Amino acid sequence: MSNSFRIPPVRSSDEIDLVALFKSVWLQKKLLLSVTVGVGLIAVCYAFLATPQYQISSVLRPSAINELDALNRSEVYSLPPVDALLKVGAALESYDIRLAFFRANQKLFEKFVRPGQTLEQSFEEFNRNSIRLILPDSDKKNPLNAYVKLEMTYPKGVDGVAILNGFVDYAINNEREQIAADVNVIVKNRLAELKGKFDSARSNYDIDKEAKIASLREVDSLKRAQLQDELKALRAQLKVLRSDRIAQLNEAIGIARSLGIQKPATPSSFGDSANVHGGSVIRTEVNNQQIPLYFLGVEALKAELVALEQRKSDDFTDPRVTQIGKELQMLTVNREIEVLSARKNEDVFLAGVQPLRAEMARLNGLSTDMAGLRLVAVDQQALEPLAPSKPNRLLVVVLGLFAGAVLAVAIALIRHVFRISGTHGHVEVAGASVPFLQPRPQGDVMSIGGSQAERSTRN
Numbered sequence: 001m002s003n004s005f006r007i008p009p010v011r012s013s014d015e016i017d018l019v020a021l022f023k024s025v026w027l028q029k030k031l032l033l034s035v036t037v038g039v040g041l042i043a044v045c046y047a048f049l050a051t052p053q054y055q056i057s058s059v060l061r062p063s064a065i066n067e068l069d070a071l072n073r074s075e076v077y078s079l080p081p082v083d084a085l086l087k088v089g090a091a092l093e094s095y096d097i098r099l100a101f102f103r104a105n106q107k108l109f110e111k112f113v114r115p116g117q118t119l120e121q122s123f124e125e126f127n128r129n130s131i132r133l134i135l136p137d138s139d140k141k142n143p144l145n146a147y148v149k150l151e152m153t154y155p156k157g158v159d160g161v162a163i164l165n166g167f168v169d170y171a172i173n174n175e176r177e178q179i180a181a182d183v184n185v186i187v188k189n190r191l192a193e194l195k196g197k198f199d200s201a202r203s204n205y206d207i208d209k210e211a212k213i214a215s216l217r218e219v220d221s222l223k224r225a226q227l228q229d230e231l232k233a234l235r236a237q238l239k240v241l242r243s244d245r246i247a248q249l250n251e252a253i254g255i256a257r258s259l260g261i262q263k264p265a266t267p268s269s270f271g272d273s274a275n276v277h278g279g280s281v282i283r284t285e286v287n288n289q290q291i292p293l294y295f296l297g298v299e300a301l302k303a304e305l306v307a308l309e310q311r312k313s314d315d316f317t318d319p320r321v322t323q324i325g326k327e328l329q330m331l332t333v334n335r336e337i338e339v340l341s342a343r344k345n346e347d348v349f350l351a352g353v354q355p356l357r358a359e360m361a362r363l364n365g366l367s368t369d370m371a372g373l374r375l376v377a378v379d380q381q382a383l384e385p386l387a388p389s390k391p392n393r394l395l396v397v398v399l400g401l402f403a404g405a406v407l408a409v410a411i412a413l414i415r416h417v418f419r420i421s422g423t424h425g426h427v428e429v430a431g432a433s434v435p436f437l438q439p440r441p442q443g444d445v446m447s448i449g450g451s452q453a454e455r456s457t458r459n
């Protein structure tokens with residue numbers, strides 16, 4: 001008995017029947033519709049049930065030059081507009097300043113506080129996820145591009161505009177207060193330095209004045225001592241001279257008494273005293289020698305001797321004594337010392353302190369109140385957004401429907417593949433149709449006995 005069977009032709013794996021594939025997918029249109037609608041409904045639920053998130057921003061730019069001109073012209077603190085913007089940007093980025101604002105305005109951040117979290121933990125989450133600072137690329141050649149942008153994302157129910165604008169104002173005020181404190185400290189330090197120089201000049205003046213007064217007093221003391229010494233010596237000299245004169249008079253009196261000269265006489269008259277002449281005689285003597293003292297006669301010499309012996313002071317006999325007394329009297333008071341000691345406002349006599357006075361007056365008149373200082377220009381304030389930034393409902397629904405459609409097609413294709421893999425072929429054996437499991441083609445499939453192989457099996 002011989003039986004024959006025939007294997008149907010096997011299609012190559014490189015050939016895809018798109019029409020059959022499309023028909024197979026289309027036959028599953030209910031599945032496609034249900035999966036697409038299901039995913040779309042999930043997207044719609046998310047789009048309308050998710051908490052809306054809003055995004056706002058504030059942009060700061062350098063202020064005008066005239067806003068900082070007064071500060072820069074003070075010669076105390078130099079702050080160009082771009083540097084002021086960078087300082088404010090650093091303040092906006094500062095963790096401490098953000099935390100301080102968070103603590104100072106806890107009512108605005110009630111939505112960010114989670115149960116079981118500390119204030120710092122709640123702030124950390126807000127600081128990490130909700131606020132972001134944007135700085136431009138550094139371009140020194142084009143300062144017009146300088147700006148600082150602060151963005152904030154917040155959920156519905158939070159007054160984000162008040163938070164962002166309030167934080168910007170808080171950071172600017174904080175930086176303004178810091179600059180005011182810096183200026184105040186610099187001014188105080190400079191005033192202290194100038195005061196030190198002024199005190200040094202005053203100390204030098206006091207030392208110079210005391211040295212000058214001491215020098216004047218020393219000169220007066222020396223001169224007074226010299227004059228007193230001279231006066232003492234002069235008086236001793238006059239006393240000696242008077243004693244010598246008395247001795248001379250005593251000697252002359254003895255000689256005159258022995259010669260009998262009672263009245264003043266001359267040598268010629270003394271020689272002719274014995275001759276008596278009648279008439280008038282006129283004598284003329286020419287003598288280049290001093291006449292001896294005894295010719296004055298006993299009477300004149302005794303009168304001078306008595307006067308000398310009764311004399312109590314010889315000061316009047318020499319005009320130098322009077323001159324010394326005058327000089328000593330003038331030395332009792334030094335008017336220059338009196339004037340120096342009587343000075344009331346000695347600061348006006350200080351030398352080289354006029355620039356110090358001018359600088360101190362300028363610094364004392366310098367205002368350290370920076371309340372009106374405009375560090376930056378708020379180019380764009382945060383405004384209430386018209387629509388949430390996310391979720392974008394239309395986009396979410398469209399993407400949900402698209403994803404549902406893609407997922408539905410993928411499921412349909414997978415089912416089609418599995419259906420083909422499980423399909424049974426038919427083999428004719430001895431004129432009868434016998435089920436035959438057709439293997440799933442993998443790679444290149446070799447045909448057995450050509451495209452239409454026939455085998456005969458004989459018993």
